[in-house]
Amino acid sequence: MRRLAAGTIGLALVVTGCGSSQETPQATGGGDAASAECQPYAAYGKHPNTKVTIYSPIRDKEADLFQENWKTFSECTGIKITYEGTGEFEAQIQVRVDGGNPPDLAFFPQPGLLARFAKAGKLKPAPPEVEKLTDEGWSPDWKKYGTVDGTFYAAPLGASVKSFVWYSPKMFQENGWQIPKTWNELMTLSDTIAAKGIKPWCAGIESGDATGWPATDWIEDVILRDLGPDGYDQWVEHKIPFNDPKVQAAVDKVGAILKNDKYVNGGYGPVKSIASTAFQEGGVPITEGKCAMHRQASFYANFWPEGTKVAEDGDVFAFYLPGNDTSSKPVLGAGEFVAAFTDRPEVKAMQQYLATADHANGRMKLGTYVSANKGVDLAGAQNPIDKLSMEILRDPQTVFRFDGSDLMPAAVGAGTFWKGMTAWINGKDTKTVLDDIEKSWPKS
Missing domain, CATH: 3.40.190.10 (Periplasmic binding protein-like II)
Known part of the structure; x- marks a missing residue:
């Protein structure tokens, strides 16, 4: 929401x-x-x-x-x-x-x-x-x-x-996988899982007229980590343009997961299936053993199948989405x-x-x-x-x-940013998407 x-x-x-x-x-x-x-x-x-x-x-x-x-x-x-x-x-x-x-x-x-x-x-x-x-x-x-x-x-x-990654404690324990503490560890874990023939990630960004917002959350979390809180604030306030190289690097960093056919979309299909998968269903394949991780907010606890135990020793739990190091843990x-x-x-x-x-x-x-x-x-x-x-x-x-798209002018935050990330998942290149969003920012 x-x-x-x-x-x-x-x-x-x-x-x-x-x-x-x-x-x-x-x-x-x-x-x-x-x-x-x-x-x-x-x-x-x-x-x-x-x-x-x-x-x-x-x-x-x-x-x-x-x-x-x-x-x-x-x-x-x-x-x-x-x-x-x-x-x-x-x-x-x-x-x-x-x-x-x-x-x-x-x-x-x-x-x-x-x-x-x-x-x-x-x-x-x-x-x-x-x-x-x-x-x-x-x-x-x-x-x-x-x-x-x-x-x-x-x-x-x-x-x-929002800065949570949901997973199956049982799946992790059975395979000897450790909770990653840094972004590099997260990517290494993703490679390890993929090598076993399991898609490490599953995702869904379909949400009616609001389709695309889960992808914007990914971008915001990474910008918050890579640019720091002050840089994040500058981006939200448009003091850093949407098509700035630093923003493009953050989007491509997310793309290394969401646009990687080796990593997604566990339980649903190729990368483009993310755009047609309802966000409420995005993480469900974890409970079916078809996916290992799903980045989504705390409220996703409402969307697991009935009877799913949410606990550290339960069917699903969540860990903090790591940054480049462990020295800071900003939260979206x-x-x-x-x-x-x-x-x-x-x-x-x-x-x-x-x-x-x-x-x-x-x-x-x-x-x-x-x-x-x-x-x-x-x-x-x-x-x-x-x-x-x-x-x-x-x-x-x-x-x-606070969620950056929610703070931005509505024409961008609840408009071109959501739509742009949907087009990005469907194959549009990062630079074109960010240039289009930048052009849409209100002049006054």
Whole structure:
């Protein structure tokens, strides 16, 4: 979703093949549920016979868990929550707004896209209560992503750590393979696996209108390692052009894996199969012994086949995507941000609830979920990758950078960059792709 999709984190975001639209029923008149059950929601007031619409890239199982989590809030406040998840969020939110039919709230996986609507005067500044919760619960960096031209619009929701490589502990143990600590070790391991007749990597970048984003994550992770955090920031801010030789070298470095027929696409076919393989299915061949590694975010824990144990001694686990040496371990991540197109009292109440640690803790108890909110109880993590991700996000020593494409102007980050990487997987050369993306960067 990014996804986290979406994404989704992100925050992919998280997106899949078809949309969903559901309503969370509220108690008649609001607040008619048992008084003890409703006591935690008293601060949000009573809003009988009101409705709040939410538009989001988060769908399927994850969307169901969100709606289960806020069911009691809905019953106690009287707010009927209508939720719609879509795989075409980035394109359709613009259509909705241009058509005069914006949702009350939207879960934005891209701060760059959020900024476009804020600059156009379409979003409402966040209520003071939401800003206070954000100041208390998140670091200033996270608040910055929801702030545009000095005005705070959107509190963070979920989060994800993207710098992970998923693998089968059993497969590694049986073959005597060690977790690589450097990029050279990673490439040597890939050669070793390929020599056994197993494709070392599997991947999928198909994601509806957002097709290509998993490939951009690869590029961002490598740029973060090769150019360092400052160089990464300069690239995201377009102080380093997209077609700079350093960027081209990073893309070709990723191409040594993703465009190498000896390495991919385990369980699916040749290199071009990556573009038509749904990102949700990308890593599944690991559970079938047809692939050894899959680079994907923490939220991918949601997409393994039912019954798959995520643990260091389980069916699948993940290790940190290594850099050139072990002296630094920068982390790429993402998340979603809750912004409002309307400011009715019931909308503000919902926006405030979503910004609380109580909401994050409740959601986490229901299934795989990561939050960067400092009030979240790590003991409630549903798998060790979620717990590890939140420990990384909280560690003051962590050098964290938000997904670059999500921060860029939407025309590039959610447009030409995604499309360019898809064309690249399908055979277009690196220089032409990067030249095209560079030309698409807005002039002002």
